[in-house]
Amino acid sequence: MRSITTKLILAFLAVSLISIGVIVASIRFSTNREFDKFISNQYETELAEELVKYYETNNTWDNVNTARLGRTATQFGPQGDKPSNFCVTDIQGVVVMESFAHKIGDTVSLDVLNQSIVLKANDITVGHLLIERPPDKRDPMEDEFIKRLDLSLFLTAIGTIILAFIFGAILSRTITRPIRELTKATHEMAGGNFGQQVPVRSRDEIGELAASFNKMNGDLNRSFNLRKQMTADIAHELRTPLSLIIGHAEAVHDGVLPPSKENFEIIREEAERLEQLVKDLRTLSLADAGELSVEFQPVDINKLLGDIQSHYMIQFNQKRIALNLEPAPVILQVNLDPIRFSQVLTNILDNALRYTPEEGSVAITINKNDKQAEISIQDSGNGVTPEDAAHLFDRFYRADEARNRNDGGSGLGLAIAKSIVEMHKGSIWAEIEKGKGLKVIIHLPLIQQ
Known part of the structure; x- marks a missing residue:
């Protein structure tokens, strides 16, 4: 089985080969076409100059042929038994030098003459040059230039492929490195070694x-x-x-x-x-497990907290602790199970009653916070440290490990409270303020009217 690194290298190499092949073929085709066009234009200019020179020397087109012209005319001229690739007419359009398409004495139409190269001697039009097709072949120097260009393209393609392979190997290993690290960490986890962490090397x-x-x-x-x-x-x-x-x-x-x-x-x-x-x-x-039976119904939080305050008033009075309730100024309807949620408040108030000294106070405040009902329970006890506050809702957690179970309970009350609040799509946490005891805050989503 091939590794993902090998697959990535082969993929990079395949894409590079296809891309380079297309680019080289396109460049070679365009270069040959443009080079032939350039050479043809150059030949046409040189041929026109040779013809004008012939006319200026002889002051006539009589006996004009490729043999009596220069090298360029020979290049355009007949190859073996083939006719010439161009013809020359006088100013009236009568052919004075034949080609494979026109014979001497033929008259060329005006439309064709309009597409011809005008031959001028001393700024006077003396004839027309009609190029019927480009030269059949390049000269040796031109062929050598194209060969060198093709060789350069080939070497460039080979070098690019080698670079693509090198960079593909580097890039593929870079990409697969975090995957290999994840695989190793996963194997460690499978062996029971939890806590493995892998470095985050990118933001992708x-x-x-x-x-x-x-x-x-x-x-x-x-x-x-x-x-x-x-x-x-x-x-x-x-x-x-x-x-x-x-x-x-x-x-x-x-x-x-x-x-x-x-x-x-x-x-x-x-x-x-x-x-x-x-x-x-x-x-x-x-x-x-999400299997705790709950029966949700619309409940007025102010009324529910008022009933709970009345239930606890005797116990708080016996310990001479004030239990104050500040309801919200408006009716706050929350979808909850009143029995289960009463268990939450009971667990919190039991702790407040247990750890608030005599002559102290516990304040219950209800507010509307955006689209949520906020319930805060503030006692005047000694409070806890910030580290303890972060773990108060953990199971079996006690802020004071030295206290006995007659005073401290099982350590599950607040953990149960947290689970029930989360079942109601709410949140619960503890806040501390120096000299003001412990504040427990509960947020519950309101019923939207």
Whole structure:
């Protein structure tokens, strides 16, 4: 099987051969034609001069023939038994020197005379020269010139073909180099070595392909690492409640701990935590697969947020945290699933309630941003670092790794929130401002009236 480099070289060479062949043939044909035309014009001028000179010498056209003229007349003259290629007439158009088409004494028509070369001696018209066809052959010097020209064209064509082969080889290797690099990186990927990057050497289609490959490979590498991390995180998250459940159950069974209500309550709480973790994982996997059931309907965002504020007011009051809602001045209709979207807001408000200190505040603001509804939830907690803000919606991510699960949850709430928001064709992200806690912003497309 021929490589693409060989195919490109052969293609360049074939195009070059065809192009050079056409160019050489065209140049040779045009050169020969124009050279013959030039020689013919030169011969005609020289022949006219010889005839005028003959008339000036003899003062008559009597006995004029090629033998009594110069070299040019001989070139135009009869070749062997062939008649002459030109004839001469006097001023009345009577032929005084015959040719293969006109005999001596014939009278040439006025139309033919109008196309002839006028012969003048001392500025007086003395006759006409009719060229009936060009000379039959060139002289040796003219033939030598054409031969040298043909040789030059041939050598030029050979040199051009060699250059075309060299440049074709260089160009084909240049074109196929990124393809070879992509092939090598692809083989590395097939062997499980993700993270391969190829240099982007141009801005054409191949450069775009290399850039797309790098992005795809980077995404695959991140996805692979996230999957490994997620597997480890799931094992870690499941191990903690299971260890507590098994440890307390064995301790009660062995009599180390009394079968008291407090010990059974610990087992029940950890079992509930384990059940909630499994539910969150199922919800997240369904959302990622696009199989999470949703029932879209037009919803007034102001009303939905007002209901959620009322639901959370008791919990926020118990912790002495103000929960304020600033609705939009107009009705904002959004096509969404109110139950699923309430889960998004619940996860965000749970975090705000958990990390906002007493006497703090959480502000919910609703605005219209172009063709989108914007919901922002700002708390007055300590906030997070910019690095943490960029990963808040990652699975099992905790800004504070030291906090325990009684305070921090499973680390899946915001990841679920992000998946649900994206199912609604929206976007969600976190912003931080020094001294103002954390702000979570959600954009949802409005229903166009």
